[in-house]
Amino acid sequence: MIALSLSEIAVAVDGELRLGGSVATGETLVSGLVHTDSRDVEPGDVFVAKPGEFTDGHLFASSAVENGAALLIVERPLDLSAPQIVVGDAVGALGALAAEVVARVRAHGRLRIVGVTGSNGKTTTKNLLRTVLERVGSTIAPRASFNNEVGAPLTMLELTDDTEFLVSEMGASGVGEIARLIRMARPDIGVVLKVGLAHAGEFGGIDATVEAKAEMVVDLLEMDVAVLNADDPLVAPMADRTQARVVWFGIGPSAVVRASDVRVTARGTSFVLHLSSGESRPVMFRVLGEHHVMNALATAAVSEVLGVPIDDIVAALESVELAERWRMQVMGGANGVTVINDAYNASPDSMTAALKTLAQIAGPGRRTVAVLGEMSELGELAGEEHDRIGLLAVRLNISQLVVVGPAARRMHISTINEGSWDGESLYVDTPDEALELLAESVKPGDTVLVKSSNSAGLRFLGDRLGELFS
Structure with a gap:
């Protein structure tokens, strides 16, 4: 401070x-x-x-x-x-102190603030931005997922007079929470990654989720920049709600910062990065999963706005092997067994993306095993969304599904009701039972995905599996 x-x-x-x-x-x-x-x-x-x-x-x-x-x-x-x-109010005082520190550092004229929100990808994007911006100036970004009314100001309070870039991850579980964080540190660049069903139960539905995420850009000024996902139909209309200049990122043709020739492998995802300047470069992005390309594009868009040369952007992106612990973390290796521990958090969107990645990266003739737990905070949507994920596992032809915990059991029921599987979906009550089952059933060459919300505790099961097959 x-x-x-x-x-x-x-x-x-x-x-x-x-x-x-x-x-x-x-x-x-x-x-x-x-x-x-x-x-x-x-x-x-x-x-x-x-x-x-x-x-x-x-x-x-x-x-x-x-x-x-x-x-x-x-x-x-x-x-x-x-x-x-x-x-x-101690929490209110924490926020007030953060606002004071930010204002004083801003008065020196060097500090640029980037705010990042979205239903998925905030922490990955925050970490990617830190990696890029540290190459060109003193940068502060949150540790872990410090993105709420306590974590965000704690990060802001790490500022010093020499800080050039503050990356602030801004999460919310209700309308008004991002606006409160923005009052502490109004971004020069506001990023909205995606609007999905994560925390939909807490928000009260998808419409309220959209309103909450839009708070990132509605109060930006004309000299500011809104970095928006051109491919998300819930994010794109936010362009009409901000005075700021809009920079679009995505895969589709309307994006000015975009990726082409996207190819997914077990080593990562390769693509060609195109910036709004017209420059382009090939990228070998080692963070596993095609869905993380969108986070890389958002990072590139922000970095270009801040004047970072494309070669520095690419070098930084290619240097990152792991977005964060328990996020598509590749482990194992013994007997050709690969364990992917992605159980820090889960929503219908991120669960879908992880399962698609599992199906894409398995080699010919190799089995895929999905160990899935509860997606929390979905409210009244929980039942149908767990059903949908179970059916998706069938349609992606995942070799073996292991569902863990009573709150996730509907995934198992929906797969066996599909009728096409015979023993390819198994249910256990606890992570310990899952470990015992997998220790006996995983075969050489298998790729094992472990995915759940944080509250389900499967991230520790993923760690234990990684050790077992290391």
Whole structure:
């Protein structure tokens, strides 16, 4: 974080500064990182005591002080020696502090902010953008999936006076949440990747999802840029809702940043990248799955707007082997067995893309095994969407389907009701049962996909399978 005095922070968060028994004064400067987990605190850092669903950050404030916290932001005074700023809402104070830091860094005139949203692909695109932009300037981007009202401001607070690019991943589970993040850090470039059924149950339907994602671009100014997916019929109309210049990316002819000659293999996806300038280059993109090409195109579009030369864009894209842990992560290798662990998250769109990739990359005569768990947060659409994925597995001729967990069981039922399979779909209740089954049934040369929402916990099953066949 940029250096701010305790008094300046108190004003920014509209809180009451209490110095307690410390030797600090209102003019004491703080420039450490900001945390909501006391275990991450190091000397000079700030700890925000955030009440949580299962616990209360105030219970861990003493640990933060022991670790060297220079300041506590709390909702009630604590009997501790460190300086404290007492606020009415710790999460709100976190956002207010982030907005203050962003405004001060922006005042230097160098900072460019890129906001990224979409139902799928945010984290991959964020990581790709970081890889490209780090080649040309000091870049801050979120760790893991820091994209909500807590994670996004924590990333913003990593800014320093030298930062040139901030990539802000902005997720939401309801209308108004992206708008709230944008008030902290209005993007110069707003990216909308895709609108799908991820979190549709929380949003209240696809129309509400569209409204929420459109918040990324509706308040952009004329000098800003909206980077939109030309191939998504729910994203394309957002062009009529923004004052910003629109840059289209996609596979179709209406995109100005596009890919041609797309070819999917087990080593990745090759394509020819075309920029709006007319320049083009071949790319060997090693992140597995044709669907990730769209994330690469969005990255290229943003990078071109920011003046990154095409050769640097291509070199950065080709340097990335893994988008993020548990996202199309290739593991295994023993006896020719390939394990693809893509169980960090799942929606109908990403599940479809992963199954299509599995079917595309298996070599001739090689078996494909799909180990699938629940797609969460689909609300009333959950039943029919799980049915649809089960039928898709049949139609893609996946050799063996293993469905894990009661919430995903309809996938298994829909496949056996199709009537064309005899024992090619199996159901187990737990990941442990799935591991036992797969340890005995996976054959040399098989390609195994593990895919589910985070809550189903299959990402750890994927890790165990990767170790088993390594």
